[in-house]
Amino acid sequence: xxxxxxxxxxxxxxxxxxxxxxxxxxxxxxxxxxxxxxxxxxxxxxxxxxxxxxxxxxxxxxxxxxxxxxxxxxxxxxxxxxxxxxxxxxxxxxxxxxxxxxxxxxxxxxxxxxxxxxxxxxxxxxxxxxxxxxxxxxxxxxxxxxxxxxxxxxxxxxxxxxxxxxxxxxxxxxxxxxxxxxxxxxxxxxxxxxxxxxxxxxxxxxxxxxxxxxxxxxxxxxxxxxxxxxxxxxxxxxxxxxxxxxxxxxxxxxxxxxxxxxxxxxxxxxxxxxxxxxxxxxxxxxxxxxxxxxxxxxxxxxxxxxxxxxxxxxxxxxxxxxxxxxxxxxxxxxxxxxxxxxxxxxxxxxxxxxxxxxxxxxxxxxxxxxxxxxxxxxxxxxxxxxxxxxx
Numbered sequence: 001x002x003x004x005x006x007x008x009x010x011x012x013x014x015x016x017x018x019x020x021x022x023x024x025x026x027x028x029x030x031x032x033x034x035x036x037x038x039x040x041x042x043x044x045x046x047x048x049x050x051x052x053x054x055x056x057x058x059x060x061x062x063x064x065x066x067x068x069x070x071x072x073x074x075x076x077x078x079x080x081x082x083x084x085x086x087x088x089x090x091x092x093x094x095x096x097x098x099x100x101x102x103x104x105x106x107x108x109x110x111x112x113x114x115x116x117x118x119x120x121x122x123x124x125x126x127x128x129x130x131x132x133x134x135x136x137x138x139x140x141x142x143x144x145x146x147x148x149x150x151x152x153x154x155x156x157x158x159x160x161x162x163x164x165x166x167x168x169x170x171x172x173x174x175x176x177x178x179x180x181x182x183x184x185x186x187x188x189x190x191x192x193x194x195x196x197x198x199x200x201x202x203x204x205x206x207x208x209x210x211x212x213x214x215x216x217x218x219x220x221x222x223x224x225x226x227x228x229x230x231x232x233x234x235x236x237x238x239x240x241x242x243x244x245x246x247x248x249x250x251x252x253x254x255x256x257x258x259x260x261x262x263x264x265x266x267x268x269x270x271x272x273x274x275x276x277x278x279x280x281x282x283x284x285x286x287x288x289x290x291x292x293x294x295x296x297x298x299x300x301x302x303x304x305x306x307x308x309x310x311x312x313x314x315x316x317x318x319x320x321x322x323x324x325x326x327x328x329x330x331x332x333x334x335x336x337x338x339x340x341x342x343x344x345x346x347x348x349x350x351x352x353x354x355x356x357x358x359x360x361x362x363x364x365x366x367x368x369x370x371x372x373x374x375x376x377x378x379x380x381x382x383x384x385x386x387x388x389x390x391x
Contacts, residue, residue, distance in 0.1 A: 001318070003038055003319050003321065004319060004320045004321065004359070004365045004368065004369060005321045005358070005360070005361070006321055006322045006323075006355045006356060006357065006361070006369070007321050007322060007323040007354075007356060008297055008356040008357060008358030008361075009153055009154075009204075009295075009297070009298065009323065009354065009356035010323055010356070011203045011204070011209065011305075012204060012205065012206045012207075012358050012360075013206065013358070013360050014206060014208055014247070015206040015207075015209065015250075015251065015254060016204075017250065017254065018206065018207055018208070018247050018251055019247075020252070021246055021247065021250040022244075022246050022247045022250070024245050025045070025243040025246050026243055028161070029041065029044060029045050029048070029242075029342060030045075030242075031044075031045050031057040032045075032239055032242075033045045033046035033049050033240055033242060034169075034229070034231060034239065034240070035104055035162065039158045041141070041196055041343070045242055048212045048242070048246050048249075049069075049240060049242055049245050049246070049299035050064070051249060051297060052082045052245045052246055052248055052249025052250075052342075053069070053245075054249075054251070055249040055250075055252040055253045055256075056200075056213055056248060056252045057215075058252070058256065059183065059184070059188075059252040059255060059256050060179075060183060060188045060189065060190050060192075060198060060200070060215060061188065061189030061190050061191050061192065062190050062215050063218065064273055064279070065218070065233075065352055066129055066215050066216055066217060066218060067213050067214075067215055067230060068213060068214050068215075068216060068232045068233070068235045068236050069211065069212070069213050069214045069236065069240060069241070069245050070211075070213060070214055070236055071210055071211065071212065071241070071250070072178040072201040072202075072209070072210060072211065072212035073102075073104055073178065073199050073201035073204075073212050074104040075212065075214075075225070075226075075236075076199035076200065076201070076212050076213065076214035077102070077104040077108060077176075077178055077199045077237075078104070078108050078225055079213060079214050079222075079224075079225040079226075079236070080147070080176045080199060080216075080222075080298070081095070081105065081109065081112065081147060081176065082108055082111070082112065082147050082196040082223075083223045083224065083225050083260050084144065084174050084176070084197070084220075084221075084222055085112050085115075085117055085145070086223040087221045087222050087223040088144055088174075088221055091141075091144050091241045092141065092142035092143055092144040093116060093117045093118055093142055093144065094117070094118045094119075094120060094121050094137060094142040094143045094144060095109060095112065095117055095118070095119045095120070095142060095143075095144060095145050095146075095147065096119075096121075096139070096143060096145075096146045096147070096148075097119060097120075097121060097122070097146070097148060098121060098122055098123060098124055098130060098140050098148055098149070098341075099121050099124070099337065099341045100124055100128055100147075100149075100152055100154075100155075100157075100251055100337070100338045100341050100342070101147070101149050101178065101179055102149065102153055102180070104178070104199075105147055105149070105178055106337075108354065109147075110238055117144075118142070119312040120138045122134050122135050122138055122148075124157075124341060124342065125203075125342075126342050126343050127157060127288055127293070127342065128152050128155050128288050128289065128338070128341075128342050129157055129159065129160075129288075129289065129293075130148055130159050130160065130164065132163040132164050133165055133318065134162055135148070135164055136167050136169055137186065139167075139171050139173065139268045141340065143173050144173065144174065145169070145174040145175070145176060146164065146167075146173055146174070146175050147175075147176040147177070147178070148161070148164055148169050148177060149177060149179075149181075150178065150179040150181065150182040150186075150188070151179075151181045151182045151186070151295050152181070152338060153180070153181050153292075154287075154288075154290070154295075154300055154336060154338040154339070154354060155287050155288030155289070155294070155298070155300045155338060155339075155342070156181075156288055156289070156294035156295035156298030156299075156300065157288050157289050157293070157294060158182070158289075158293060158294060158295065161177055161193055161195070162193045164190070165193045165194030166194055167196055168194060168196070169313060170195040173196065174196045174220065175194060175195055175196045175197070175199040176195075176196065176198070176199075177195055177197075177199070177359060178199045179198050179199060179200055179239060180199055180200060180201045180204050180212075181204060181295060182203065182295070183198075183200040183201075183204070183205060184200075184204065184205025184206070184251060184252070184255035184259060185205060185255075185259060185262075185263060185295065185296070185297075185316065186259075186263075186295075187259070187260075189353060190215055190217070190375040192349070195217070196216070196217045197214060197215060197216055197217070197220065197222075198214065198351065199212070199214055200212055200213050200214075200215075202244065202247060202251050205251055205255050206246050206251055206254070206255075206358075206359070207244075207247045207250070208243075208244050208247040208248070208250030210244055211241050211242060211244030211247065211248050211261070212248070212250065214235075214236075214330065215381040216235065222235070224236065224237070258359075262359045263296050265359070266296045266297045266357050266358065266361070267291075267296040267297075269357050269361060269362075269363055269366065270291070270296060270297055270357050271291055272297060272358070272363070273299065273366050273369060273370070274286070274291070274299055274301075274353070274367055276367075276370045277299075277301070277370055277373065280370060280374050281303065281374055281377055282371065283303070283304035283305065284301050284303050285302045285304075286299070286300070286301050286302075286306060287300040287301060287302055287339060287342070287344065287352055288300055288342070296353070296357075297354075297356045297357040298355075298356055299334070299354070299355040299356070299357075300352060300353070300354045300355075301352060301353065302344065302348050302351050302352045303351055303352070303353070303357075303377055304348070304386075305349040305350060305351075305380075305381045305384050305386050305387025305388070306351055306377055306380040306381060306384055306386070306387070307350050307351060307352070307359040307380070307384075307386075308324045308350055308352060308353050309324065309350060311353060311376055311377065311380055313326055313373060314376040314379070314380070315373070316370060316378055318372050318376075320368075320372055320373075321368060322353050322354065322355050323353065323354040323356065324336075324352070324354065324356075335349035335350065336349065336352070339352060347386070351386075355369075369388075
């Protein structure tokens with residue numbers, strides 16, 4: 001049975017070229033770059049770390065010295081929010097964000113609220129879009145940071161980050177964006193978009209897990225989130241994951257060259273898949289924005305009369321791996337906070353699945369996906385007390 005993997009928003013398969021690039025750092029170039037002043041092997045490893053830093057910086061239009069390596073998106077988000085809040089309390093105690101952010105943003109915000117900070121949530125419309133004018137209305141003299149994700153991990157909504165960045169700059173407010181879903185998939189320039197802090201993670205664009213980075217604009221006052229030996233210019237102490245960093249750098253290089261062609265091919269597959277699903281299964285509805293306004297690989301849709309968990313299990317038994325929402329809340333019995341926020345009916349909270357296509361998917365997988373989905377939905381609807389034949 002051939003495996004068809006459709007959960008690329010959760011994580012991606014590591015590109016074979018990246019694995020080959022990383023391999024020598026397990027077996028030959030394994031020294032700690034922190035001892036580069038006394039060890040020639042460490043100095044060689046440090047060279048590759050700095051090359052990776054430059055490659056990541058180039059991918060997002062930053063300077064190498066503005067890139068700091070972390071363990072991934074969650075650490076980067078925590079570093080940005082807590083680091084800015086703790087270092088700039090004299091400037092204000094208000095934070096603006098949205099209720100559809102990833103938990104890696106929402107939970108640190110809750111922690112900061114308990115510490116006395118005030119979080120203001122800007123509304124989103126039924127497609128998950130933020131209106132920049134609504135952000136502007138929430139700004140006060142106490143606003144310290146605005147944190148709005150570049151694209152939503154569940155429904156694929158791409159936010160007007162450039163406009164929000166402009167508003168932040170005009171009001172001298174720090175602007176952070178969680179770009180975990182977009183780096184390596186969409187062209188980003190932190191300078192042109194007036195972004196002060198940006199979070200990214202390698203495993204979302206065909207690199208290894210356990211490594212990411214945070215971009216911090218020069219001159220930004222921030223308190224270190226991890227303290228210790230002073231690595232990463234004191235911003236993130238701890239021995240560097242050199243193998244992972246090299247993988248991240250290679251992922252950035254490949255993305256810089258190939259993301260546009262990959263994006264076009266993925267979008268074409270996604271559109272064809274949705275056309276066939278929509279034309280074959282009654283009472284299916286797209287969650288989030290229309291096709292041209294969402295992440296290229298993202299399909300999040302509601303199927304009336306079924307529950308997503310048994311559907312995902314049935315598909316899995318047939319070799320098709322899809323998702324029910326955020327990977328970080330998989331197995332949760334709570335409904336998606338994103339679907340709740342955009343106004344999905346309570347009775348439909350658990351009737352949606354997320355299919356996310358990646359560059360290793362192919363068009364010859366589309367018919368097997370659709371045929372199995374049709375069959376599984378039919379079986380579940382026959383057993384479902386929630387399905388009334390589409391009436």
